[in-house]
Every structure is written in C-alpha cells, then in structure tokens.
Amino acid sequence: xxxxxxxxxxxxxxxxxxxxxxLSFIPSKYFEALYVECSTRITCHTCDICExxxxxxxxxxxxxxxxxxxDTKTEIEKYQLFQRINExxxxxxxxxxxxxxxxxxxxKENYDKLVILLKExxxxxKLMHYSVKALYDNxxxxxxKVKELNKKCxxxxxxxxxxxxxxxxxxxxxxxxxxEPEVLIGxxxxxxxxxxxxxxxxxxxxIKSLSYNHQEKEVDEEELKRIKEKKKAKQxxxxxxxxxxxxxEKKKKK
Amino acid sequence: MVETITxxxxxxxxxxxxxxxxxxxxxxxxxxxxxxxxxxxxLMGAVIAIIGGFFLSERVGKTLRDNISPGxxxxxxxPDQSPILISIYxxxxxxxxxxxxxxxxxxxxxxxxxxxxxxxxxxxxxxxxGWDGMGKVLITWTTSPIIGFTISFLIMKGVRYIVGKSVRSxxxxxxxxxxxGVLLLAMVVWTGLSRAGNDINNAIAPIVPLFSEGGDWYQRxxxxxxxxxxxxxxxxxxxxxxxxxGNEVVELTPESxxxxxxxxxxxxxxxxxxxIPVSGTMVLVSAFIGAGVGMxxxxxxxxxxxxxxxxxxxxxxxxxxxxxxxxxxxGFF
Numbered sequence: 001x002x003x004x005x006x007x008x009x010x011x012x013x014x015x016x017x018x019x020x021x022x023l024s025f026i027p028s029k030y031f032e033a034l035y036v037e038c039s040t041r042i043t044c045h046t047c048d049i050c051e052x053x054x055x056x057x058x059x060x061x062x063x064x065x066x067x068x069x070x071d072t073k074t075e076i077e078k079y080q081l082f083q084r085i086n087e088x089x090x091x092x093x094x095x096x097x098x099x100x101x102x103x104x105x106x107x108k109e110n111y112d113k114l115v116i117l118l119k120e121x122x123x124x125x126k127l128m129h130y131s132v133k134a135l136y137d138n139x140x141x142x143x144x145k146v147k148e149l150n151k152k153c154x155x156x157x158x159x160x161x162x163x164x165x166x167x168x169x170x171x172x173x174x175x176x177x178x179x180e181p182e183v184l185i186g187x188x189x190x191x192x193x194x195x196x197x198x199x200x201x202x203x204x205x206x207i208k209s210l211s212y213n214h215q216e217k218e219v220d221e222e223e224l225k226r227i228k229e230k231k232k233a234k235q236x237x238x239x240x241x242x243x244x245x246x247x248x249e250k251k252k253k254k
Numbered sequence: 255m256v257e258t259i260t261x262x263x264x265x266x267x268x269x270x271x272x273x274x275x276x277x278x279x280x281x282x283x284x285x286x287x288x289x290x291x292x293x294x295x296x297l298m299g300a301v302i303a304i305i306g307g308f309f310l311s312e313r314v315g316k317t318l319r320d321n322i323s324p325g326x327x328x329x330x331x332x333p334d335q336s337p338i339l340i341s342i343y344x345x346x347x348x349x350x351x352x353x354x355x356x357x358x359x360x361x362x363x364x365x366x367x368x369x370x371x372x373x374x375x376x377x378x379x380x381x382x383x384g385w386d387g388m389g390k391v392l393i394t395w396t397t398s399p400i401i402g403f404t405i406s407f408l409i410m411k412g413v414r415y416i417v418g419k420s421v422r423s424x425x426x427x428x429x430x431x432x433x434x435g436v437l438l439l440a441m442v443v444w445t446g447l448s449r450a451g452n453d454i455n456n457a458i459a460p461i462v463p464l465f466s467e468g469g470d471w472y473q474r475x476x477x478x479x480x481x482x483x484x485x486x487x488x489x490x491x492x493x494x495x496x497x498x499x500g501n502e503v504v505e506l507t508p509e510s511x512x513x514x515x516x517x518x519x520x521x522x523x524x525x526x527x528x529x530i531p532v533s534g535t536m537v538l539v540s541a542f543i544g545a546g547v548g549m550x551x552x553x554x555x556x557x558x559x560x561x562x563x564x565x566x567x568x569x570x571x572x573x574x575x576x577x578x579x580x581x582x583x584x585g586f587f
Contacts, residue, residue, distance in 0.1 A: 013428045072288055073507060074424075074431065136425045210427050211418075 012067055017136055019061045020082060024132040026054045027088045027196070028125030034092070035118040038099050038111075047096060054089045077206045081132070084199045088128070091192035098188060102181030110163065110182045114189070117156060121189060124152045128196045131203050139207045146200040153193040153200075160186045160193075259336045260464045266343050267476070268483040271457035273350070274362055275303060275487025279538070280449055283511035284442045289435045296493045300485030302446035303454075307481030308474070310451025311458075313529030318459040321387045322367065323374035327463045331379075337584040338373055339460050345369035345576035346456070349568055361533030362456040364565065365572040367391060372573025376580055394530045395565075398521055399540035406517035406541040410548025413509050434508035441512055445519035449534040451526040454480040510545050517541040536565060 033046035065079055095118070103111070127149040134142035163186035281295040290298070325331040332338060349365040371388075374381050383389060421427050458480035465475050518538045525532035539561060546553060 013432075017425065072431075074428065136423055138423050140422070142423075206424070210424065211421070 012064055016061065016064050016078065019057055019064065020078070020085070021129070021133055021136070023054070023057045023061060023082070023089075024085050024199070025125075025129040026050050026057070027085075027092055027192070028122050028129055030054075030089070030092050031118055031122035031125050034096055034099070035115060035122060037096075038115045038118060041103075051093065058086060058089075074210065077202075077209065081199065081202050081206065084195065084202050085128075085132070088125070088192055088195040088199060091188055091195055095185060095188045095192065098181065098185045102185065105181045107182075114163070114182065114185055117159060117189060120152070120156050121193060124149060124156060124193060124196055127152055128199050131200055135203050135206065139211055142203055142207060146203050149200045150197055153197045156193050157190050160190045260461075263336070263339050263343075263461050263464065264476070264479065266340075267457045267461050268479050270343060270346065271454060271480045271483030272487035272490075273347075274453050274457055275300075275484035276491035278303070278449070278453075278484070278488055278492055280446050280515075281442055283515055284438055287435060287438065287508045287511050289439060289508070292493050296489050298443075299446055299488045299492070302443060303450040303484040303488060304478075304481035306447035306450025307454035307484060308477050310447060310526050311454045311477055311480075314452055314526055314531050315455040315459045315462055317391070317529045318366065318370065318455055318531055319462060321382060322370055322391065323379050323381050323387075326370065326374055326377070326379050327460060329463070332377060334584060334587055335464075336587045337580055338377075340583060341373060341576045341580040342366065342369040342460055344579045345372065345572045348575050349572040352571065353564055353568070361535045361565070361568065362453065363531045363533050364395070364568040366456045366459070367531065368569025368572030369576035371569065372576040373580055375573070376577045390530055394525060394532050395536070398525065398532050399536050402517055402521050402537040402540035403544035403547075405520065406513055406544030407548045409517060410510065410513045410545045413513055414548065417509060431508045434512045438508055438512040438515060441515040441519050444523060445515050448519055448523040448526050450481065450484060452522055452532060452534055454484055455531060457483065510549060513545045513548070514538070514541045517544065533565075 030047060030050040033044045033050060037044035037047060061082055065075065065082070099114070099118075106114075127145060131142055131145040131149055134145045163182040278299065281290070281299045284290045285292055285295050319327050326338070327335065329335050346362060346365040346369055349368070350362060367388075371381060373379075381388060417430055421430050454477065458476040462473075462476050465473050518534070518541045521537050521541075522532055522534050543553060543558070
C-alpha cells in the first residue's frame, strides 16, 4: 500500500510534468494561429482547438495535482507555476476577440504592426515553453532560457508602447485614448507578455528555492560582475595612460 | 488472586501509556511530507508501538527499576509500594502537564527518573551514582542531544552536498524526494520501534514487579498492556497531534525529515539496546536543530533556552512533587 502510494506519486509527478509542458506550449501555438488568422483574415480553427485543449489540459492538471502531494513545497511551487501559465492563456483569448471586433476600426499600418507583434509573441511563447521544459531537464539551461524570454518580452513591450502613446494626427503631440482598438489590443498583448515574464520569474524562484547550491551560483555571478568591473576599470586606466603617453610624445616632438 | 491495588495501578499505567502515545510525534514528519495519510500513520504507529514495547523495552525497564535505586520497587524491602508508585505517577503527570502549559517538549523519562530519585532520597534508599546507575543515565542525557545535533548537522551537510551535486533539474529533485520519502519511512519505523521500547517504560516500569510472581508470559503482561495503551493513545487522540504537526506546524522537506528521524532513531536505538533510559524528545529536538543549522535556517534561541531550563528543572520538579505526594498520601495506606 505504501509502495503503491510512493510509486503512485512518481507516476503522478510524471503526468504533471507532461501536462505542464503541454499547457506551456499552448500560448505559442495560439499566438501563431492567431497571427495566421489575422494576416490571412481567414478563420483559423487551430485557435479554437487550442482553446479546447487549454481547458482540457487545465482540468486534467488540476485533477492530477489534487491526487498528488498538494501541500508539499515542490507541489505548491508547481501549482503556482501552473496558475501563472494559465494567466498567459487567459489573456491571449481576449486578444483574439479584440482583433476580430476592431478589424475595421484600425489603420492598416497599425493592424499590420500588431499582426507582426503577434508573430513575435508566438516566439516569446515558445521561449516560455522551452523554459518550463528546461526546468525539468536542467536548471542552468532554464536560467538561460528565462533570460532570453525576458529579453524578448521586454523588447516587445517596448514596441507596444508605441501604440499606447501614438501621435495620430502627426502634429508631434501625443494624443491617445484607452478606448482606441490599438491601445486596447496593445494593452492585452502587453499583459500577456507580462504574464510570460511572470512565468519566467516563477521558474527562477523555483530554481532558487528547490536547488541546493543556488547561493553558490549567486556568489559566482557576483564575482563575475566584479571581475567585469575590474576589467573595465583597467581598460579605462590603460586608455588614460595611452592618452597621456601620446600627449607627452606630441609635446616632445613639438 | 490479583490485588485491587495492582489492578488500579495497572489501569493508571495504561492511562499513562495512553497519554504518552497520544502525544507521540514520531510519525508527524512522514505525515508532514505527505508520504502517509494520518490514518495510515496512526495505525502503523500503533502496531510498531506494541511490537517495540513488547520486544525492546526490557533492558531500559531493568535500568529504571534496579540500577538507579536498587530495591525501591521491592515489596520485601519497602512494603508501602502503593504510595510510592502513586507518588511517582502523580509527579510524572504534574510535570508533564506543567510543561504542556508552557508549550515545551519535555521528557517523560526525565520526569520518571526525577520522581524515582526523589522517593529514594525520601525513603533513604541508596542511589547508584556511578557508571552502573545514574552516572550512565546523566552522561547519556547530556551527550545524547549533543550527539543528536552533531549527527543530524553532519548528515544534513553531507546530504545537501551530495544532492546539490547530483540534482540539477526539477525531475531529479522529484526523484530525490521519492528516494528520501522511502528512506524516511524506514527511519520512522526504526524510530517508532526504538521510542516505544524506551517510552513504554515511563508508564509501566514501576508496576512490572507487581507481575513478578508467575510465568514468563505473565511477567510480560505489563509490556503488552503498555504497548496496547501506547497504540490506543496514538489511534484515539494521537492522530490530532500528527495532523497538527504534520499538516500545520512542521514544514519539512523529505530530506530534512529523513535526516532528523534518522539521527534520532540511531541514538535512541543505541540507548535502548544498551539499556539506558534516554529522552526521545530531547534527541528529536536536538536533531531538528542540527538539521536546521545544516540547512542554514535561523534558530529561535529564546525558545531553545527555555527548553534547556526545563530539561534541567524537570527531574528536580518531578522529584520534589513525588516526595510531597508521598508524604501526603502515605497515611492512607
């Protein structure tokens, strides 16, 4: 009975792992399908399939997590990760609704820009999926993937700010409204990207709290920073010396 | 024909065993890391308590009865056994209640030894202070928490070093947790057996001589009823302690629970085998602290100081209560 339970926990853990990976891949697929739908303006059923898949996977994961050891530290962390991935999926659905509803109300340029951003969001979603996958495979790889994810998301958020603070009439003054479709879609996309960053943050938090030698890693990173700073300082000193030397040489020549 | 006082003392000792079982926290860690449900842990704990009490408690009981104050429980030397035994039980009960009021984990073993010493002094009976008697007990009481702390600390450091080197992903972390979970179960069974062998004597050691006239199985009746009392306490009330400690208070990871239980089991088992009444609670508390320090966790020194003071005061208070109680009731017998 006891061994059944122990073995049961292990199989449940494996199933949770698979489902979490599956769930984390849905936003990427969804954004890609949405990009196709918006760029071709033909209804893409992959989006609907993704929505159904997301609901099913979420339900299955909840069932599995209830069967597992919900109260332990690892399980709580996994459950919080699951919640954050859910948030990404939730926000992406509203983007689809807004894109279809406000298709006619937007300038073509802005619409095209948003479509391209959707494609980029799909890439960010893939990075999020790779981060979750790497969390189960290798902590170091996961840290790198999260860094990539953060870079990508921050870059996209910066690009989205252009929609929120745009100059509509070209008079050089910022005139925007939060009810403008570009702003509404841009904000939803930004929230979705922000949720992806949150997933990344959760992964880093999990690595720090579950890994035994994360403190050593932090020390190493600090040391690396110090070494870099020292190198920079040396380079600056060398440059100054060179400048002084050249000045002296010039003076001597004169 | 069994005397009425034997039956009464038998019932009192079963109640004491029941109380010790009701407050047994051995299986809390395994419930805390969700390896066992409260129900399974309680049933398993009860069976282990009966087995451990029946097979492992004899030597510790002999030390308590014969080596600390020889002849104190001999009816031919001291015919007034009833007030002696009642005083010892009352002293133990009051000491344990006092400690519970302050919310501190104290040892019933210490309370029992303190009561035996108090009565011995009051009755003018000789106490063996050398290595064969109290010397061995006192040295073990002093060293067992230090050893518990050191072993737990070293094992925790070792475990963290090995696991830190080998665990590089969440999947490996979960595998390690499963392995530690199985190891923890083994350690908890070991601790349960050892602690039952030790703790059961706190309830039944004084009444064993009352069953000395009879066959081998008749003499083992106190061990059996003590074990049943311990198991019943765990089943009827102990589940609440396990539920509270396992689900609400104790925040343990499988590896820290394994280290704590493993260290405690090692020390208590060794003490039981050589027949020294050791404080299982103190060993477990020191092992907890050792594991905590090994994990670089902060320690509440104020609580630690309070526990230390009560460790020293428990035998003294218990001894004084036993003496007071003895003089108060001896006129009734």
